[in-house]
Amino acid sequence: MDKYGVIMAGGGGTRFWPLSRTSTPKQFLNITGDDTMINDTIKRIRDIIPPERILIVTNKAQEKMLKKVICEDIPRENILLEPVGRNTAACIAYASLVIRKRSGDAVMGVFPSDHYIKNTQEFQKVLNAAFSLAEGSNKLVTMGITPTFPSTGYGYINFDREKVIQVGDKVAYEVIEFVEKPDVPKAKAYIESGNYLWNSGMFVWKTSVILSNFERFLPRLYGKLIEVEEHIGTPAEKEIIEKVYPSLPDISIDYGIMERAVDVAVIPGDFGWSDVGSWDSLGSVIPPDENGNIIRGDYVDIETKNSIIYSSGRLIAAVGLEEMIVVETADAILVCPKKKAQEVKKVVEHLKKMGRKDLI
Secondary structure (H helix, E strand, O other): OOEEEEEEOOOOOHHHOOOOOOOOOHHHOOOOOOOOHHHHHHHHHOOOOOHHHEEEEEEHHHHHHHHHHOOOOOOHHHEEEEOOOOHHHHHHHHHHHHHHHHHOOOEEEEEEOOOEEOOHHHHHHHHHHHHHHHHOOOOEEEEEEOOOOOOOOOOEEEEEEEEEEEEOOEEEEEEEEEEOOOOHHHHHHHHHHOOEEEEEEEEEEEHHHHHHHHHHHOHHHHHHHHHHHOOOOOOOHHHHHHHHHHHOOOOOHHHHHHOOOOOEEEEEEOOOEEOOOOHHHHHHOOOOOOOOOEEEOOEEEEOOEOOEEEEOOOOEEEEOOEOEEEEEOOOOEEEEEHHHHHHHHHHHHHHHHHOOHHHO
16 A cells, blocks of 8 residues: 655744744744754655655645755655645645545555654654554554643643554554643643643544545535545646635644544654744754753853844844743844743734734
8 A cells, every 4th residue: 555645834833933934934944953844854754655655735825935945856746735724624635635546545644844853763663653553444543742741732632541552563542532732730630640642743544544534524625625536637626726725614633533533543652752833842952051041043142041042143132031032033023931932923913913914
């Protein structure tokens, strides 16, 4: 059975403003110091999935930038364009139909384009186990992350330790439920119980299995996209997608299917994962200095501690800051407490209301 990879690359990365913008979102940036985040994602999976079977789904506004930055061995016909964003369910359904049109029933992995993974070798072992389990069953398989602290920024997966599935030298468990981002007391209780994993947003399943779940749980979305299938790979595909996509439900794969599906398994992974979702998460990617500061760019420090200072050009001088974020770009400066990092996306929302398209 052919293996495919689907990389979701249409997000805006609004919590990484002002570095991340609509035209250059987080996945197209080099945040880790190695390569752009989307290329890091491609490199992690192409030892398992050949480049000709790696699909990338993005929105039309980001097409030019995507083609400019992605690895040369990804065929340009593998870029699927969404005319408007309709969340992860539509993105995954569209890619599933493309794969079915090309290869019939295949096993496919789904990956966000902007996550950081430190231990690629261990990640690949878990991914291989997920492919093996999905290919040999009708399960929806997800990769859960062994928690390292009681995060309130991640969703959680509650799993049944008594229901073990051996997959080579890895184990999977039956999923009891998906849990949304908790408050601090709940997050601590989840960690202490030992029965919860972070939801990584990475999935593996057969195209036949996920499409039957779309038909069952999201029939309106499935019914509209199925009209597109016969046109996939023809000159009419773009026109039909432009027509159908705006009418699709705006819903995530978690809400739409994973929280309702009954045959779901999770494989725990411990490979140094972070979704690098906001400025305060940089500590999982960039080691802090002796004062706990994470520094990028031209910087002068006087008694500054546990702060994030990111300059894309001009000198930043920080005096006596603690637990702060300072980010400089050519046209904007962000200053906020680290504890408010999740609220940076509100700046983008406010700029939209102001009509400041030049800054988003």
